[in-house]
Amino acid sequence: MSAYNIVSIAGSDPSGGAGIQADLKAFSAHGAFGMTVVAALTAQSTRGVTGVHPIPADFVAHQMDTLFSDATVHAVKVGMLGTAEVTEAVAEAIGRHGLPHVVVDPVMVAKSGDRLLEPSAVDALRTRLLPRADLVTPNLPEAADLLGEPEAADLAAMHEQALRLLEFGPRAVLLKGGHLAGEDCVDILVAQGSAPVEFRSPRVRTRNTHGTGCTLSSSIAALLPQRPDTASAVGDAKAYLTEALRRADEIDAGGGQGPVHHFHAWWK
Numbered sequence: 001m002s003a004y005n006i007v008s009i010a011g012s013d014p015s016g017g018a019g020i021q022a023d024l025k026a027f028s029a030h031g032a033f034g035m036t037v038v039a040a041l042t043a044q045s046t047r048g049v050t051g052v053h054p055i056p057a058d059f060v061a062h063q064m065d066t067l068f069s070d071a072t073v074h075a076v077k078v079g080m081l082g083t084a085e086v087t088e089a090v091a092e093a094i095g096r097h098g099l100p101h102v103v104v105d106p107v108m109v110a111k112s113g114d115r116l117l118e119p120s121a122v123d124a125l126r127t128r129l130l131p132r133a134d135l136v137t138p139n140l141p142e143a144a145d146l147l148g149e150p151e152a153a154d155l156a157a158m159h160e161q162a163l164r165l166l167e168f169g170p171r172a173v174l175l176k177g178g179h180l181a182g183e184d185c186v187d188i189l190v191a192q193g194s195a196p197v198e199f200r201s202p203r204v205r206t207r208n209t210h211g212t213g214c215t216l217s218s219s220i221a222a223l224l225p226q227r228p229d230t231a232s233a234v235g236d237a238k239a240y241l242t243e244a245l246r247r248a249d250e251i252d253a254g255g256g257q258g259p260v261h262h263f264h265a266w267w268k
């Protein structure tokens with residue numbers, strides 16, 4: 001058996017910390033072969049996003065059709081899609097190609113506060129893409145936006161919102177708690193027919209958290225074909241991300257909020 005092929009369908013971040021660039025690094029760090037379908041372009045640095053250039057939806061579908069008519073893909077990570085049309089095209093092509101292990105990171109707003117998804121696309125995300133997801137990985141603001149509710153302010157509210165997100169049809173939800181205050185960062189996994197699982201890691205004191213969500217979801221996608229179940233893939237991905245955060249200050253990619261260290265296990 002050759003390496004697993006994992007595809008990222010996401011936006012480009014020229015600064016290399018988030019988007020398809022982060023996804024390729026995370027896939028590689030987990031011993032998987034990375035492929036990409038570019039769904040949006042951004043002009044971006046560690047200081048923020050200065051522009052978004054959408055890709056026509058039919059060309060995103062064209063990239064997917066060309067790639068999947070040739071390569072066997074073992075898992076998929078979906079990130080920034082930008083528009084409702086691209087969201088619909090990606091959802092349709094995922095269904096048509098019957099892609100396995102679909103992890104959807106519902107990217108809406110960058111850490112810098114810049115919007116990465118048109119407000120009018122949230123409905124397409126909720127109704128078209130989430131029912132096709134094996135796992136969806138919202139942060140707290142994204143969960144609130146998808147549910148049309150205020151952001152969860154504690155773990156009990158996170159549990160309730162995770163369960164309500166399951167009603168949109170994904171097979172599992174990982175609600176990420178990085179935006180809550182506290183010594184630990186706690187994420188909650190809920191899946192149809194199994195008990196909730198909490199993943200807890202010590203909060204790393206660094207401002208270099210650009211791309212944490214991208215790195216976590218792409219690590220999970222890379223690990224799903226290699227692990228017995230979703231919980232074990234999530235646990236290993238979170239341990240990898242925590243170490244990448246601990247070593248983040250070794251990378252100097254600009255003067256703003258920098259990336260995590262994807263290759264901490266190799267660069268001594």
Ligand SMILES: Nc1ncnc2c1ncn2[C@@H]1O[C@H](COP(=O)(O)OP(=O)(O)O)[C@@H](O)[C@H]1O
Pocket residue numbers: 138139140176177178179185186187201202203204205206209211212213214216238241242245
């Ligand atoms: N400072 C930190 N130290 C350790 N883990 C963190 C830190 N910030 C975020 N995380 C973890 O990184 C992942 C993504 O974080 P989160 O901030 O919730 O989402 P997003 O990056 O999508 O905004 C989660 O597993 C979260 O618990």
Ligand SMILES: Cc1ncc(COP(=O)(O)O)c(N)n1
Pocket residue numbers: 010011012013018019020042044079080107109110111112116209210211212213214
């Ligand atoms: C292309 C792209 N995709 C995703 C993110 C989100 O990452 P973050 O929330 O860390 O800014 C981003 N900034 N850019």
